Amino acid sequence: MSDLGHLMILASAGSGKTYALTTRFVRLLAAGAPPERVVALTFTRKAAGEFFDEILNRLAGAARDEAAAKTLAAEIERPELAPAEFRSLLRQVVDAMPRLNLGTLDGFFSRLVQAFPLELGLGGDFELLEEAQARRERQRVLSLLFNAGVATDAARQDFIEAFKRATYGVEEKALQQRLDSFLNDHGETYLQAPDAACWGNARRVWPEGNPWLESGITIEQAVTVCRAALPWSAFNDKQRGVLAGFLLAMEDWEVGAALPKPANTPVGNILKYWDALLAGTAEMPVGGKKVAFEPDAGRALAGVVGAIMAAELNRKIEVTRGIHAVVQLYEERYDKEVRRAGRLTFADVQRLLQPSVNDPVAAQRRMLMDWRLDARFDHWLLDEFQDTSREQWRILHNLVDEAVQDPEGGRSFFYVGDVKQAIYGWRGGDARLFREIFDHYNQGESGAIKEQHLARSWRSCAPIIEMVNAVCGDGEALAEIVPDSVVTRWMREWEPHATARVAMTGHAALHWAEDETGRWAETLRILQSIDAAERGLTVAVLVQTNRKGAELAEYLRAEGGVAALAESDLHVAFDNPFTCALLALLRVAAHPGDRFARESVAMTPVQARLVEFGWSDGPGLSWQVLCEVHEEGFAGMFARWVQRLEPALHQEDEFSRMRARQLVDAARAFDDTGSRDIDEFLEWVELHTLREVESPGVVRVMTVHKAKGLGFDVVVLPDLQGNSVALRRSGLAIHRDAEHEVDWVLDPPTKLIAENDPVLLQQFEADQEVAGYEALCKLYVALTRAKRALHVIVEPVGKRTSRNFPKLMSAALGESWERGDPNWFAAEEAPVSETILGKSTLAPISASRRRVRRTARTPSGGESVPVAGRHFFAPAGDAAADRGQAIHRLLALVSWANESEMADLRGKMAKIEQNEDWLETAFQAVAHPDLSEIFRRPEEDQCDLWRERAFEVAYDGSWITGVFDRVVIRRDRKGHIIGATVIDFKTDAVGSEGALEIAVDRHRPQLKLYREVVARMIGLPAQGIVNQLVFIQINQAVRVE
Incomplete structure (x- = not known):
């Protein structure tokens, strides 16, 4: 051999x-x-x-x-x-x-x-943990850390103190969520480098020393020195205002917060002229005009910025050490309770x-x-x-x-x-x-x-290969968006592609659209022109995030009637009303006091069948379901209930029948574990997904990562927008030595600080190279999924400076690029098949039980209002939608606007939103006196608060899917519900009294539906529910009758 x-x-x-x-x-x-x-x-x-x-x-x-x-x-x-x-x-x-x-x-x-x-x-023997089992073990270990009967007071206090260090003292209400985030984000790094000496160790990060950390002066002291040293009389009024505003802002600034606006320009200039300021030779612009600074004044200004840098770096060092301490306390307990007992994950096996x-x-x-x-x-x-x-x-x-x-x-x-x-x-x-x-x-x-x-493709036709070569093989164009080192590495492995499918016709084209709305509209136009369902073609629309995929799939369905399905990993137990009702039924059987699950069942056709069988009371239902689970397993139990409930489905509802079969199959896989624990099953099925194969006629909307390894007749790429592609991934900065072992770990400071520290700058540049290369890989994967047609849709670059994919497309393909036959699909005929979903194997529905099929809609689907023609193609629509979604996410952080929560609120908002204007709008709404009642805790002894609470309900012949922005449920001293307020936030532009009235009328049907749904869910007459619209643009609340 x-x-x-x-x-x-x-x-x-x-x-x-x-x-x-x-x-x-x-x-x-x-x-x-x-x-x-x-x-x-x-x-x-x-x-x-x-x-x-x-x-x-x-x-x-x-x-x-x-x-x-x-x-x-x-x-x-x-x-x-x-x-x-x-x-x-x-x-x-x-x-x-x-x-x-x-x-x-x-x-x-x-x-x-x-x-x-x-x-x-x-x-001896060991057990490999599935994802759901591993999650349960994590929850068990976290419970042990806080269990008074297991953990000592000292151990619990150590954990709490470590957590405070890791969050730098910021109070956290969602402790479970934050701990999960810590462990997901940092657990693997800890296991690679458990030694505390690697985490937040300034001597390792800066072996030659760091001048910022050696200053030994506080910000307050530096500001006092600077005020005394500056020659105020030598400045004009504007310059005095700039410098005075800068020093005042730094006095009020809290370490960890974003720099206030009055400080941004002065700090940037001081760093730019740093060496000259220290040398006493600086001529630095202030208020639009250069000023010569004497040595004492120059060093005093530098001292203020040096104190800022030192405070931020010390904070990051402390946070990094706190992260290590939190993860270490957890991992030591986890190792003792889980790993040493022989219960291992795949990652444990590798270690x-x-x-x-x-x-x-x-x-x-x-x-x-x-x-x-x-x-x-x-x-x-x-x-x-x-x-x-x-x-x-x-x-x-x-x-x-x-x-x-x-x-x-x-x-x-x-x-x-x-x-x-x-x-x-x-x-x-x-x-x-x-x-x-x-x-x-x-x-x-x-x-x-x-x-x-x-390098010869057996998948793609010649026009597609020509586009791939033009974009991915042009080193000069690639250098427009990624560092030169990335281009060198990429081109070393690049070989011009060819196609083995020389006789196969096809088409590749670059399309331009003004904004997201235009990109989506162009996607719909392309799909409608091809008519994949009629011709039996496989189609994929590739996006960058799951959220964007869901939005685009909904748009294609609503606006064009296209059979679009978001994502290739399908949560088959939760993407349809039928299996959702079955799971709610199981939850009610295990937890009769779960009112939300019980009301969810009551709002579906399941309730009628329960009454018919005499199982509508809690004990009877629980006994029936639990006995079936124990005797027949979850698969057997679901199979029986599908038989009982299937007559309630419409005769042509093949999709729900298919999902029912898939739920039974999933339950059978869980039964193989031997468990009959209902809570464990419910956690497991939450994570259970199926990856659908290519489906002729169905438009698959999925991320590029999901599409890897797949091929489709037609691929559309409408989501290549974004910031510069070579941006480092968020998370810890991890420096590795020549052997690729972890040398040091640091929670990274802001870009401004990193760019002015040689050690951190080198690490950031290395991380950016990694990100840039991976971005090119993602683009290459996206471009090479297509067999017959590839459509790339981007916005004009114009004066934008972002080094993103549209800039690459413009550099590589120019303003107009098209190859092949745009009508290649005209000769395609659909293969003979009964149905896309396949025939159902469940029992047919008798004519006497036939029901009207419910249509699906959202609560806002009933709104209507005349729209001026000039607004139909207004580019502001996309930005307004993004703004509205962002403000809703920010307002969902607010529980009750008391003094303690308001003190931390802006910092919490800043963690999830970078747009200062949107953040300020949301914060001012919470703080506005006219909206104080909206965010104030009721005077009743007890109350419940729902924030961003999703719901599904059958109502008036339709299946409604929606989300409550904010619902306050009031209870008396005995815990009985006595009233509720439904609050819906709107970001409409309502600048006049007439516009406000029109907006209220437009949203009135939605609020009426909300009142009915909440009334049914909490068991209260609709008259006891108050509806309020809150218009964030003008900070005004309107009660809607």
């Missing part, structure tokens, strides 16, 4: 990566390699299944057909092989199936731990398998383990290598080393992937490994690992 060698393949999108993998595997078999001594690993079960199926299909085809055998023999460079030999190879694979190592990295690592538990420090550096005994055990593995495996095939993390590579490194350095040449290493599709850096993937490994093994012996490029 010495002719096989070691091979790295850089496989561009659609170029046949799976084909190359299976060819390599068959070639190994033909060379005499036993199938069980070959390890082939990828990232997903789907990809592993496709890999295995392709091996069997190709071998079976060659085993029965002379022509197929001849083709496969030529591809593996063994022309002498005939069907008889391929039958023999097929028999070897089938016989070895129980021993094959074709699967996922996670699965392979789990098997290693199962094989060597004692060597890895485990007491167990990491080679030990500091423990000689563990290192020796690991070496012995590797020797035993090395004796079993000869050949390594690694797929999607661009997404491999360094932790995963460390586990395999020694084993691959032995294969590459085999003196007899009887072993091999093969890895394939595409560094241009490395879009999972946020979860640990490091595409730089791809080239580093190649260079490492080739440094001593040139050609130890050979390099091969696959």
